[in-house]
Amino acid sequence: NDTSMQHRNLNHMTREERFSEAMRRTLYALKVLLPREGWTPVGPEMKYLARAIKEFTFIIHAGVFIPCIMSYGTNEQIAKWFPLAADFRIIGTYAQTELGHGSFLRGLETIATYDRANQEFIINCPKITAMKWWPGDMGKSANHVLLMAELVIDGKKYGMHGFMVQIRDLTTHEPLPGVTVGDIGAKLSFESVDNGFLYLQNVRIPRENLLSKLSEVHPDGTYIKKGNQRLMYGSMVRVRVNLIAHEIVMPLAKACTIAVRYSAVRRQGLINPSKEEVPVLDYVAQQHKLLPQVATVFMAHFAAKQLVKMHHDYSLEVEKGNTSQLPELHALSAGMKACLSEQGAAGAEIVRRACGGHGYSCGSGLPFIVNRMLATCTYEGENTVMQLQCARYLIKCADQAKKDKLTGSVWYLSDFSNMSCTAQTFGDLQEPSVLVKLHERRAKCAVQHAGKKMQNMVKNGTPAHDAWNMMATLLINAARAHIMQYVVGTSVTYISELSCSASLKKILTQLCALYALHNINSNCGDFVKFGCLTSAQCDLAQEAEFNLLKQLRPDAVGIVDSFDFTDDILQSCLGAYDGNVYERLFEWAKQAPMNKTEVHQDSYQYLQPYLHEGRDVLEGRGRNSKL
Ligand SMILES: CCCCCCCC/C=C\CCC/C=C/C(=O)SCCNC(=O)CCNC(=O)[C@H](O)C(C)(C)COP(=O)(O)OP(=O)(O)OC[C@H]1O[C@@H](n2cnc3c(N)ncnc32)[C@H](O)[C@@H]1OP(=O)(O)O
Numbered sequence: 163n164d165t166s167m168q169h170r171n172l173n174h175m176t177r178e179e180r181f182s183e184a185m186r187r188t189l190y191a192l193k194v195l196l197p198r199e200g201w202t203p204v205g206p207e208m209k210y211l212a213r214a215i216k217e218f219t220f221i222i223h224a225g226v227f228i229p230c231i232m233s234y235g236t237n238e239q240i241a242k243w244f245p246l247a248a249d250f251r252i253i254g255t256y257a258q259t260e261l262g263h264g265s266f267l268r269g270l271e272t273i274a275t276y277d278r279a280n281q282e283f284i285i286n287c288p289k290i291t292a293m294k295w296w297p298g299d300m301g302k303s304a305n306h307v308l309l310m311a312e313l314v315i316d317g318k319k320y321g322m323h324g325f326m327v328q329i330r331d332l333t334t335h336e337p338l339p340g341v342t343v344g345d346i347g348a349k350l351s352f353e354s355v356d357n358g359f360l361y362l363q364n365v366r367i368p369r370e371n372l373l374s375k376l377s378e379v380h381p382d383g384t385y386i387k388k389g390n391q392r393l394m395y396g397s398m399v400r401v402r403v404n405l406i407a408h409e410i411v412m413p414l415a416k417a418c419t420i421a422v423r424y425s426a427v428r429r430q431g432l433i434n435p436s437k438e439e440v441p442v443l444d445y446v447a448q449q450h451k452l453l454p455q456v457a458t459v460f461m462a463h464f465a466a467k468q469l470v471k472m473h474h475d476y477s478l479e480v481e482k483g484n485t486s487q488l489p490e491l492h493a494l495s496a497g498m499k500a501c502l503s504e505q506g507a508a509g510a511e512i513v514r515r516a517c518g519g520h521g522y523s524c525g526s527g528l529p530f531i532v533n534r535m536l537a538t539c540t541y542e543g544e545n546t547v548m549q550l551q552c553a554r555y556l557i558k559c560a561d562q563a564k565k566d567k568l569t570g571s572v573w574y575l576s577d578f579s580n581m582s583c584t585a586q587t588f589g590d591l592q593e594p595s596v597l598v599k600l601h602e603r604r605a606k607c608a609v610q611h612a613g614k615k616m617q618n619m620v621k622n623g624t625p626a627h628d629a630w631n632m633m634a635t636l637l638i639n640a641a642r643a644h645i646m647q648y649v650v651g652t653s654v655t656y657i658s659e660l661s662c663s664a665s666l667k668k669i670l671t672q673l674c675a676l677y678a679l680h681n682i683n684s685n686c687g688d689f690v691k692f693g694c695l696t697s698a699q700c701d702l703a704q705e706a707e708f709n710l711l712k713q714l715r716p717d718a719v720g721i722v723d724s725f726d727f728t729d730d731i732l733q734s735c736l737g738a739y740d741g742n743v744y745e746r747l748f749e750w751a752k753q754a755p756m757n758k759t760e761v762h763q764d765s766y767q768y769l770q771p772y773l774h775e776g777r778d779v780l781e782g783r784g785r786n787s788k789l
C-alpha cells in the first residue's frame with residue numbers, strides 16, 4: 163500500500179525513465195522499507211519484494227557481487243568490502259563475460275599482470291574482444307567490479323581469478339583513468355538494467371585486491387593455491403540454483419495467472435451450436451496449452467526447493483573443506499537451469515499466444531514476462547553448454563555404474579531391476595510411482611544410448627573429442643531426460659511428504675501427473691524407442707493426460723489465484739482479479755503517450771497535404787485523382 167512502491171505503467175515510460183525509476187524503487191525498498199538484520203533484508207516484506215517489483219536494479223550487485231565477496235574473499239577482504247557493498251556505499255557487478263567470450267571461460271582475454279616492484283596488478287584488455295560486455299549494473303551504476311581475469315606472473319598464466327577493481331570515482335561517479343565504461347544499448351528485455359561494457363587499459367590495483375580465499379600472490383610474486391580451484395566457478399552454481407525460483411518459477415506463475423484468468427473471461431465461438439459462446443478455457447485445446455504450464459510452475463518450484471537445500475547442505479560441507487558434492491551439484495544445477503529455463507520460456511510463450519491478439523499487447527503484461535524469461539536460456543550459462551556439462555557428468559557416472567552402486571541424483575543409473583511398464587489402463591499411468599519409474603528408465607536408457615554411441619565411434623577410430631561433438635544432440639537429450647526424472651521424482655516425494663488437506667494433496671498429485679504425462683506425450687519417441695512404453699500404452703498416456711485436463715478444469719482459476727499475485731504485481735489488463743478485461747484495455751490504451759493529443763502533430767505535417775487534396779476532391783473543388 164506504499165504509494166512509493168506502486169508501479170507506474172512501464173510500457174508508457176522510456177528506457178531511461180525505467181532505469182531511474184527502478185533504482186529509486188530498489189533503494190527505497192531495500193534501505194527504507196525493509197527491516198534489516200545486518201545487510202540482509204528480512205521479514206515477509208522481502209518475499210513480497212521478490213514477487214512485487216517488476217523491475218529493480220542492483221540484481222547483480224545483490225545477487226552476484228556481494229555473494230562473490232563472501233565466496234572468494236579472505237576474512238579481511240570480507241570485513242573491508244562486504245559492509246560497504248551491503249549498504250550500497252559501493253555498487254559492484256560481476257564482470258566475467260567479454261565481447262569475444264562468454265561460454266568458454268578458458269578463452270577470456272582480460273589479463274592481470276603482477277608488478278612485483280610496486281606490489282600491484284596491472285589490468286589490461288589487450289584487444290577489443292577482451293572488453294567486458296554484458297555485466298548487469300555495470301554501464302552506469304557500478305563503481306566497482308569483481309573482475310574475472312587471467313592472472314599472469316613473470317609471463318606465466320595461472321587461470322581465471324577474481325579481482326576487486328574500482329572503475330568510477332566515489333565522489334563524481336566519473337570513470338577513473340584507463341577506464342572506458344558505458345551501457346551496451348537496447349536489449350530484448352531487462353530495460354531497467356544497465357548491462358554495460360568495460361574497457362580497461364593499464365589500470366593498476368593493489369596486490370590486496372586479488373580475492374584470496376582460494377589462492378594468493380605473495381609480495382615477491384610467489385603464487386599459492388589454497389583450495390579446490392573449481393570453487394572459483396562457485397558463484398555461477400549459486401546463481402543457477404537461485405535463479406530458478408526467482409526468474410523461472412515466479413514469472414511463469416504470473417504468466418499462467420494472466421492467461422488462465424483471461425481464458426475464463428474471454429468468450430469466443432461455440433462448442434455446442436445450440437448453446438451460447440463459451441469461455442475459451444472450455445476448449446480442450448486451450449486447456450492443453452495452459453494447464454501443463456500451470457503444472458510446470460508447481461513441479462519446478464518443488465524441484466528448485468530440493469536443489470536449494472542441496473546447495474545449502476553442500477555449502478556447509480565446503481566450510482568444512484569437503485567439496486566432494488561439487489561435481490554432482492554443478493551437473494544438477496547446470497542441467498536444471500538449462501532445462502527448466504527452456505521449459506519456462508517456452509511455456510510463457512505458449513500461454514501468451516493462447517491469449518490471442520490481446521496477448522500480443524503489452525497491456526496484457528505477457529510480452530514483458532516472455533522477453534525476460536528468454537534471457538534465462540542464455541545468461542548464467544548458455545543452455546546448450548550447461549546441458550553438455552550435465553551430460554559430461556552423466557556419462558562418467560554411467561561408466562562408474564558398471565562397477566559401483568551409485569547414490570544421489572544418478573542412483574537410477576545403477577538400478578538394474580526390471581523396469582518394464584505393466585500399465586493396462588490410463589488410470590495406471592496416472593499413478594505417481596509408475597510415472598517416476600518411466601522417467602528413470604527413459605533417462606537411464608538415454609544416457610546409456612549416448613554413451614554407447616560414443617564408445618562405438620571411438621572403437622572405430624574416431625577421436626573422443628570428435629565423437630563427443632558428433633553425439634552432442636544425444637548428450638543434450640540425455641541431460642534433459644535426467645532433469646525430467648529428477649523433477650518428477652523430487653516432486654512426487656515432496657507432495658507425498660507434504661502435510662496438507664486431502665483435497666489439496668489430490669490437486670497437487672493431479673498436477674504432478676499432468677506434468678509427467680505431458681512430458682511423456684511430448685517425448686513419446688524416446689519412451690517407445692527405449693522400450694519404456696508400447697505404442698498402445700502411449701495411447702493410454704494421451705488419454706490419461708486428457709482426463710487430467712478435464713478433472714483440473716473446474717479448479718484452474720482457483721489454482722492460479724493461489725499464487726496470490728496482486729493486480730499491481732501482474733500489471734495486466736487481462737489478468738486483473740476483477741476480470742474487467744475490456745474496460746482495462748481501453749483505459750490502458752488511452753493512457754498511451756501516443757494519445758496525449760488527439761492529433762499527432764509530428765506525423766500530421768507529412769500527411770496534411772494529401773489530406774487537404776482529398777478534402778478538396780470530396781468537396782468538389784479539387785482536381786481528379788492523379789491516378
Ligand atoms: C539472491 C539470489 C538471487 C538469484 C536470482 C538472480 C536473478 C538473476 C537475474 C538476472 C541476472 C543475470 C545474471 C547473469 C550473470 C552471468 O551470466 S555471469 C556469467 C555466466 N557465465 C557462465 O556461466 C560461463 C559458462 N561457462 C563455464 O562455466 C565454463 O566455461 C564451462 C563451460 C563449464 C567449461 O569449463 P572449463 O573450460 O573449465 O572446461 P571443462 O573441461 O568442461 O570443465 C573442467 C572441470 O570443471 C568442472 N566444472 C566446470 N564448471 C564448474 C562449476 N561451475 N562448478 C564446479 N565444477 C565445474 C567440470 O565439470 C569439469 O570437471 P571434470 O573434469 O571432473 O569433469
Ligand SMILES: Cc1cc2nc3c(=O)[nH]c(=O)nc-3n(C[C@H](O)[C@H](O)[C@H](O)COP(=O)(O)OP(=O)(O)OC[C@H]3O[C@@H](n4cnc5c(N)ncnc54)[C@H](O)[C@@H]3O)c2cc1C
Binds near residue numbers: 541546
Ligand atoms: C540478460 C543478460 C545478462 C547477463 N549478465 C551478465 C553478468 O552480469 N555478468 C557476466 O559476466 N555475463 C553476463 N551475461 C553474459 C552471459 O553470461 C553470456 O551471454 C552467456 O554465458 C553465453 O555466452 P556467449 O554470449 O558467449 O554465447 P556463446 O557461447 O557464444 O553462444 C553462441 C552459440 O554457441 C553455442 N556454443 C558455445 N559453446 C559451445 C559448446 N562448447 N558446445 C556446443 N555449443 C556451444 C551456444 O550453445 C550458442 O548456441 C548476461 C547475458 C544476458 C543475456
